[in-house]
Amino acid sequence: MEHIKAIKKDDQHAFQHVFNRYHPQIYGFILQRTKSAYVAEEVTQLTFIKLWKQRGILSEKLGIDVQLFGMARQVMIDVLRKEATRFKYEGESAETPLTDSLVEAIESKDLLQIMEKDIENMPKMRRLVFELSRKQGLSHREIAHMFSISPKAVEYHISKALLQLKQHLYSVML
Structure with a gap:
């Protein structure tokens, strides 16, 4: 957290330390996601530029690594979209690895991992009710019967779970 505070105060030495470390x-x-050294280098540089430009709005509640990898992911998606558009208008082969489907796959995989981690961290009853409803397709009445609770209690747990997921995903996407 000290690096975040220092970077927010325009400390170039702290920024250099974060740059060298990450x-x-x-x-x-x-590189692992795009299989392109050029894209990896471009995205990495743009990520650190973005970090410096947005240093004033860095969160002191989240680690620098979390914020940096979030920025990198967003920059990567932006770069891939631009490349896909360029290929489209230049008439290059649609079989290039830098396509919208790759971007969508990366976004989906990342979001699923975030959601799974959030679900694991939910209170036990909320997690169980949510998984039975969303993953196993059980009705509120069936879940209520399993746990000897009312269907309204099931509805409450599911709405709390959805709200928790929505809030966290919203914060990640910013």
Whole structure:
């Protein structure tokens, strides 16, 4: 957290420390997903530029790594979309790995991982009710009968779970 505070105060030494520490990790993260050294280098550089430009709005509640990888993911998606559009208008082969389907796959995989982690961290009863409803397709009445609770209580647990997921996904997407 001290790096965040220092970077927010325009401390270039703190920024350099974060750059040196996370550059290889960000590069590897992007390279693994895109299989392109060019895109990985471009996205990594743009990520650190974005970090510096947005230093004033960094959250002191989240670790620098969480915020940095979130930025990298968003920059990667933006770059891939631009590349896909460029290929489309230049008439290049649609079989290029940099297509909208790749972007969608990355977004979906990342969101699913975030959601699964959030579901695991829910209170036990909320998690059980949510999983029975959404993953196993049981009705509110069936779940209520299983746990000897009212269907309204099931509805309450599901609405709380959905609200929790929605709030966290919203914060991640910013």
